[in-house]
Amino acid sequence: MSRVPAEPSWSPDVPVLTDGVVTLRAHRSTDVGRIVEMATDPQMIRWTRVPTPYARGDAEQFALADIPRGWDEGTAMGWAIDHGDRYVGNVDIRGAGAIADIGFALHPDARGLGVMQHSVRLAVDHAFGVGKRVVRWQAAAGNLASLRVAHACGFTLDAVVRDGVEIRGTICDTWVGSLRADDPLTPKTTWCASTFETERFRLRPLLESDDERIRETLDDPVSRKYLFGRPVPLTLEHAAAERQRKWWTAARGETCTWVVADLATDTYLGDITLLGIDEVTGAEAGFYTHPDARGSGVLAEAFPAVVDHAFGVMGMRRLTMFAAASNRGSKSLAQSAGFREFGTQELAASSAGVFEDLIGFELLCD
Known part of the structure; x- marks a missing residue:
């Protein structure tokens, strides 16, 4: 010793x-x-x-x-x-x-x-x-x-x-x-981790305390219908890995995720992610809603706010969305937020194991 x-x-x-x-x-x-x-x-x-x-x-x-x-x-x-x-x-x-x-x-x-x-x-x-x-x-x-x-x-x-x-x-x-040795000692990527509010909701970064609500959301049968390749059963460890992946890709400047949280309790009600962030092509929007928040207008209020934030604060020029042909909720959300349908990829979606068409939507910054 x-x-x-x-x-x-x-x-x-x-x-x-x-x-x-x-x-x-x-x-x-x-x-x-x-x-x-x-x-x-x-x-x-x-x-x-x-x-x-x-x-x-x-x-x-x-x-x-x-x-x-x-x-x-x-x-x-x-x-x-x-x-x-x-x-x-x-x-x-x-x-x-x-x-x-x-x-x-x-x-x-x-x-x-x-x-x-x-x-x-x-x-x-x-x-x-x-x-x-x-x-x-x-x-x-x-x-x-x-x-x-x-x-x-x-x-x-x-x-x-x-x-x-x-x-x-x-x-x-x-x-x-x-x-x-020749690298500047400043960030190489833009890590978007903003927080802002709508009338009823707070949009904020993911927290570790959200993991159980993430698990419940991803393991829900409605979510599973349109999210293929998820583990069965989906555990708390899988939810934590999902959060960690989103932290990592956000730090690399590739994605940005906001939790849609109740303004009073900060409870996770769902999340909205911008994927594949690029200065030319923009980003693709994706989202989940917790099963007990469906039908309460969570995304109807939060998604347009994210669109405005992406264009007005983050400086994006274009957003896209994709929805399975049978996913009426996602298609309606895209249309209500001002997105236009731009094309169909035949049999490019798997919904509950059944292949169906994938509809593309886009919105350009004015």
Whole structure:
């Protein structure tokens, strides 16, 4: 077992980096208590492989022995993050060669302040300055906070790797991204995550708390009639995967999904998605309605508001919709929102296992 010094006696040349908002510096023994608080936070335990249980000795080993060893051996560069005159987390660049990996963690009382975006930019800028050519990021699929940081700092969101990581005995898919030395440290894609309201509804991004209502919606017989290829039975895990997929594709600038929520209770009543977002072709609109919200005019009120938002706020020039020939509700919704029918794809829809025609609708921005 490594001997842990009371204070690090290692090189005083660990660079101090600051942008006026945060400061990256060497770890100190005075950080240990807050490291323990961070490492025992439920979100840290959920999304990372931090040891659990985690005690003061673990924090001392990490901050006063493991981090110094990385600097001394040239295998890792790890910093403590200072913000508001206190330790608030860690950021480290790992790897001895031109390709490195980044890791970061934030104390719960510093979340939501943009601290990690500043810290990551400082760390990767230094890494590129000392010869790194590529910095790779990965996180368990569903770690929205980590995805937001990677997106904001200019990482290319490369792929979802199936079964990419094991956390406490559970195998999870992994989100992976990369940043090259000549990349700007700003978002590469437009991540639409807006919130706005109609008279009765709030349109907002998907939340994890929506999963059970998503499951009920997708598993409903009416939904299943027009949604082929869904697992049977459709579990809560499948609903979570649907949400995570929409988070990921939204971050990549490919889609945008709004939950249609009750204005008073914020209960999920359905969702509306713009798919295949493109500056030339526009986007395709799709939607679901929760079974207990059908017949209450949810989409009749919310869908035109999304159309107006897509044209007026997002700057889109064209929207399309497709509906199976037997799907009277979707066809009526398209027509009431001003879409015009532009063509039919013969036998291109599967409704309850029966092939039928698929009707195309489009709407151009005035």
